Amino acid sequence: MAAPIRVDLQLIADMVEPGTRALDVGCGDGALLAHLMNAKRVDARGMELSQAGVNACVANGLSVIQGDADTDLRDYPDAAFDYVILSQTLQATREPRRVLEQMLRVGKHAIVSFPNFAHWQVRLRLVFGGRMPETASLPYKWYDTPNIHLCSIDDFRALCRTMGVRIERAIVLNSKSRRITLPPLLANLIGEQAVFMLRRD
Template structure:
């Protein structure tokens, strides 16, 4: 199974045998890979009922729920990792969701599209309209992305909340790139966090 590049990074860095909660797990692709290649005990929470059905069809323990509403019921430190991949920017209260992730998981992976990428900036500058790109394909009125976060925004947000960055990866065109100039040059970011 070929994973999306940010999911592949996460899969490569989850300890074998770990307990994982994948929040916004989609169709369960990451959970299935972790189960099959790392022996991980993975659980999922997904808002879209069609994705829940696909994940359950893969034999995965996924429940329908909303990251903004349904994380409070999980006990403290009940997972080794809490994962939020390409979901942060769709949450109504991303600050609260991040607090819940770091309460539930001993560590948290967070990945998101970087809205400060040069193509997004150029689209706004020259076209004067919200960008539609390969990685952000929806029109402004139809996008699930309600918080347009940048890498620098996220770093400042974490610093203000005493959250430690254990590692970070930056992606462009599906491949890894260095952290130099990442806010301008990276299309996606993946952070491993700990409180």
């Protein structure tokens, strides 16, 4: 069977029905793609910004192209995939709302995971430390971070409301990558990252 993958990737994989078509935007080293292909017989494709990442994926037999979430989703036709996945990348896009719109156009479902900027550690570091937060899921200095559009879980829910997007599933993980079930206000405090499955309403 397939080797174990990162917890948040496993959560995403669990949302994908076997035998479907999926596009992983920002697929990195292709761990999720390989898992979807091998464990769930998914026709899985990838897009990755770094050429080195792309080359490594293709050398491993994965279907991956070099591309940018902000600009290259436009090429795909409507509903080309059952799922369009964006894991830990939304906060690094120039126009997150546009990217989400494109994902929901190209895919019947969009699956998005992102770090929660309202996590209590982040809040503490900013409020009491007086410095830009650096945490396990946000390990960058303010001047070299690729994360230019950070948001909280509640911010993301609000954007979904504004866009008229239906939230099909929402999973919140604590800093030990364990799933937590709490009321939204607390989830936004305790959750370190979140995974959402969306569809157009």
